[in-house]
Amino acid sequence: MAKITPFKxxxxxxxxxxxxxxxxYDVVSVAEAREFRKDPYNFYHVTRSEIDLTENxxxxxxxxxxxxxxxxxxxxxxxxxxxxxxxxxxxxxLVMDGRSQTGLICGSSIDDYNNGIIKKHEFTRPExxxxxxxxxxxxxxxxxxxxxxxxxxxxxxxxxxEWKQAHQPENDFTASDGIRHILWVIDDYxxxxxxxxxFSQDVPCTYIADGHHRAASAAKVxxxxxxxxxxxxxxxxxxxxxTCIFPxxxxxxxxxxxxxxxxxxxxxxxxxxxxxxDFTITRTGTVPVKPTQPHEFGMxxxxxxxxxxxxxxxxxxxxxxxxxxxxxxxxxxxxLLKIKDPRVDKRIDFVGGIRGMAALEKKVTxxxxxxxxxxxxxxxxxxxDIADSGNVMPPKSxxxxxxxxxxxxxxxx
Numbered sequence: 001m002a003k004i005t006p007f008k009x010x011x012x013x014x015x016x017x018x019x020x021x022x023x024x025y026d027v028v029s030v031a032e033a034r035e036f037r038k039d040p041y042n043f044y045h046v047t048r049s050e051i052d053l054t055e056n057x058x059x060x061x062x063x064x065x066x067x068x069x070x071x072x073x074x075x076x077x078x079x080x081x082x083x084x085x086x087x088x089x090x091x092x093x094l095v096m097d098g099r100s101q102t103g104l105i106c107g108s109s110i111d112d113y114n115n116g117i118i119k120k121h122e123f124t125r126p127e128x129x130x131x132x133x134x135x136x137x138x139x140x141x142x143x144x145x146x147x148x149x150x151x152x153x154x155x156x157x158x159x160x161x162e163w164k165q166a167h168q169p170e171n172d173f174t175a176s177d178g179i180r181h182i183l184w185v186i187d188d189y190x191x192x193x194x195x196x197x198x199f200s201q202d203v204p205c206t207y208i209a210d211g212h213h214r215a216a217s218a219a220k221v222x223x224x225x226x227x228x229x230x231x232x233x234x235x236x237x238x239x240x241x242x243t244c245i246f247p248x249x250x251x252x253x254x255x256x257x258x259x260x261x262x263x264x265x266x267x268x269x270x271x272x273x274x275x276x277x278d279f280t281i282t283r284t285g286t287v288p289v290k291p292t293q294p295h296e297f298g299m300x301x302x303x304x305x306x307x308x309x310x311x312x313x314x315x316x317x318x319x320x321x322x323x324x325x326x327x328x329x330x331x332x333x334x335x336l337l338k339i340k341d342p343r344v345d346k347r348i349d350f351v352g353g354i355r356g357m358a359a360l361e362k363k364v365t366x367x368x369x370x371x372x373x374x375x376x377x378x379x380x381x382x383x384x385d386i387a388d389s390g391n392v393m394p395p396k397s398x399x400x401x402x403x404x405x406x407x408x409x410x411x412x413x
Contacts, residue, residue, distance in 0.1 A: 043407030107240030132217035
């Protein structure tokens with residue numbers, strides 16, 4: 001059963017919350033983050049602290065991590081961020097295009113992560129883990145929330161709903177991208193205890209939706225501190241990591257699309273002919289192809305859009321093989337383009353579905369890529385099934401929207 005804990009969150013003052021909150025560090029480029037450099041309240045000063053250093057700085061240098069600590073300490077000293085006096089839970093609701101999802105921000109157990117109570121569906125990359133390990137170690141804080149999901153649980157959702165109805169939110173603002181963010185603080189001891197109990201009794205496991213590297217990094221920081229004798233009771237703050245846990249029925253996965261830098265020496269007519277072995281192909285020209293069903297793909301080349309339908313026999317029916325990301329990887333990226341490992345190959349890039357079909361076209365027309373593919377999104381149930389089976393999805397299989405904001409609640413270790 002899931003073990004969670006309340007904690008003393010470090011939070012922006014009510015009037016500054018909207019100014020502080022930022023997108024997760026790993027969905028913005030350094031250039032995008034630098035646009036906010038002159039804003040003293042923006043949390044990119046902590047999560048992307050390279051914006052406050054020269055442009056030629058190595059983003060993984062110790063200078064960057066030291067600057068993150070300096071900036072976090074300054075935000076605390078200046079009263080921008082204030083730590084709660086007692087351990088709390090935090091209700092976090094996001095509203096996008098009329099659809100809302102409400103989760104619980106809490107500390108989730110590192111032991112649950114290590115023992116498979118918190119289930120994973122992706123491999124992690126050592127260099128990305130090391131980046132967050134260094135960031136956590138330097139700042140003494142987990143600044144990015146790990147997004148978890150669970151099968152709907154009436155007891156948990158009832159308590160959360162009752163609190164929302166009976167209390168005014170601490171924060172309620174709409175960000176520049178149109179997404180509304182609402183935060184309640186659960187500071188009542190009895191309610192906190194009941195939520196902890198309900199999770200331990202009624203929620204058998206949780207699933208990482210987004211944040212595999214943040215979770216893995218927190219686990220390794222915990223292991224290091226345990227090995228160095230910092231753990232006495234097992235309940236020290238570093239034995240947990242900050243998560244926001246949502247019921248599965250409220251979540252939406254968007255498509256996570258691919259672009260390839262070249263056609264592996266083929267001209268595009270030759271490439272299209274090679275695809276006919278595994279796909280039925282229709283050219284749509286200027287009409288973008290956003291797939292509406294599994295095994296349908298869009299493809300954009302320099303002469304326009306194509307619709308691809310995977311032929312029977314080009315994929316298996318096992319939980320991994322049936323995924324569209326697997327079909328594309330096996331039959332196109334690997335077989336034709338010789339992109340064997342998309343986790344490390346520099347010839348492939350990934351574009352979140354939130355950016356739309358126009359972003360794929362732009363990559364090709366600007367000569368940043370030779371071909372772009374749009375995919376049908378993975379379902380929540382597919383994610384759960386694969387995690388339950390102990391398997392992992394191909395990298396960059398899921399794109400969740402809306403994105404949780406960094407800086408609204410920080411977990412100090």
